[in-house]
Amino acid sequence: MTIYWPDKSDWQTAAAAETGFDPAALEEAKAFALAHESKMNRDIGAALADGHFAEPWPVCKIIGPVKDRAEPSGVILRGGRIVASWGDVERVDMTFSATKSYLALCAGLAVDDGLIPDVHEPVRRLVDDGGFDSEQNRDITWAQLLQLTSEWQGTLWDKPDSVDHNRDLSAKPGAATAKGVAREMQKPGTLWEYNDVRVNRLALALLRVFRRPLPEVLKERIMDPIGASDSWQWHGYENSWVEIDGRQMQSVSGGAHWGGGLWISTLDHARIGQLMLHDGEWGGRQILSKAWVEACRTPCALNPSYGYMWWLNTEGIQAPAATRSSFFAMGVGSNVIWIDPDHDLVAVVRWIDKPAFAGFAERVTRALR
Structure with a gap:
């Protein structure tokens, strides 16, 4: 499959069937994400103040900015082209520990x-x-x-x-x-x-x-x-x-535990996913060394599901149905960048209930023909 590199002002779409997906099955995955919205309060400040991280005062005090979250959003790429999207993919939202x-x-x-x-x-x-x-x-x-x-x-x-x-x-x-x-x-x-x-x-x-x-x-x-x-x-x-x-x-900050962290759109997350999918290369230019991307994907001896601040699927813990080569940026919400090198796939899914992500990944994987 020819690699497509989106420019700043345009991002091509492709029909699901043309990129190796079963269209109906892919729609089912999209519907699943929308039906399993995060239970986190859309008022993030209230969610943190109400004890999301289970901390007493004053250690729980919010010391960084917060903003209300949006409805669920997401995008799925194959070969760099958008084959499915939902929600407002250009809206800037907090992303919690995906910042790591x-x-x-x-x-x-x-x-x-x-x-x-x-x-x-x-x-x-x-x-x-x-x-x-x-x-x-x-x-x-x-x-x-x-x-x-x-x-x-x-x-x-x-x-x-x-x-x-x-x-x-x-x-x-x-x-x-x-x-x-x-x-x-x-x-x-x-x-x-x-x-x-x-x-x-x-x-x-x-x-x-x-x-x-x-x-x-x-x-x-x-x-x-x-x-x-x-x-x-x-x-x-x-x-x-x-x-x-x-x-x-x-x-x-490396997250939004006490506010702050990276605030970013779904589409910008997807660009980072595409960069990591191709070992730090973008359009023929090596932005980040391949050796470093490999280091990020190398399991920690004390936790084989974690590399250099990227979650791994070496034991299938993050998503049992996804390939073992898959790796993820993950944050509370849930906010997830899922990269599957075996299938030339990047998916960003935001504000999905954490236990439901595995079901979403299963449906996306099942949709591949």
Whole structure:
């Protein structure tokens, strides 16, 4: 199948049957996504204030901007062309932890540029801001931050790392779990834990290395070259400003746990999916090194379903019916970029109830002829 690269002002569509889909089955997948809307309050501020992340005051305090979410939306690409879409695919929405995958792209640029010569070296060799001076933190590597195995300990932007200790991603919002109960710290690289404070520590470390705001880097190096819109925004917190080279810069957040994060349209997400599908290439130009994309898809030893801030399907956990080569950017909502290299497929599905995503992926896969 000929690869199509959409330009900034136009994106070709293709009939389902012409791209190897059963049209009726594809419509069924689309209807399924629309019928299984997220249960998350459309008033995101209210959802967070009502305890979506099950945290007590004041640690639950929202310190970044929020906006109401839209109705479900999505798009399916094959060969780069749009074969199905629903909802407002140009509307900018919060995207929660799918933002983490964009942090991984920024880290890849730093590696490609030689700003980070070796991801397995301690971060403190390049970042001297006190955050990696302690005995617990001094040996933490970039790779451990990217794989969520760092065990970084401290408080950043008034949020202690212990707020996400024992976090269970399978628990329902508001469920009573051990989340937030401080535990004994482990040696860096020996425990996998989904911890948003540590992700934000990575974002700050990357800002220190680039000495430029990450949204500027992302726009110049990735979003503009792939023809993304100018509508996306990447926010930090009201207290996440630092001075570098005499300039005030905001350190962005790796999600919207306390507000902020990447706000972006479905179509711009799809462009990123297409870039990753083709190993960092866009229209004959290598935007991100193939080696870095492969690193993002390499399973973490402590969690084979996670790479460098991209979720993997090596064990079929994310979507049992999807290929094991599939990988995903995923965030609360749910907001998902699904990339299936075996089928030359990219799908973005937004505001779908989390348990329903597997059923959506099953229907899309079944629609392939």
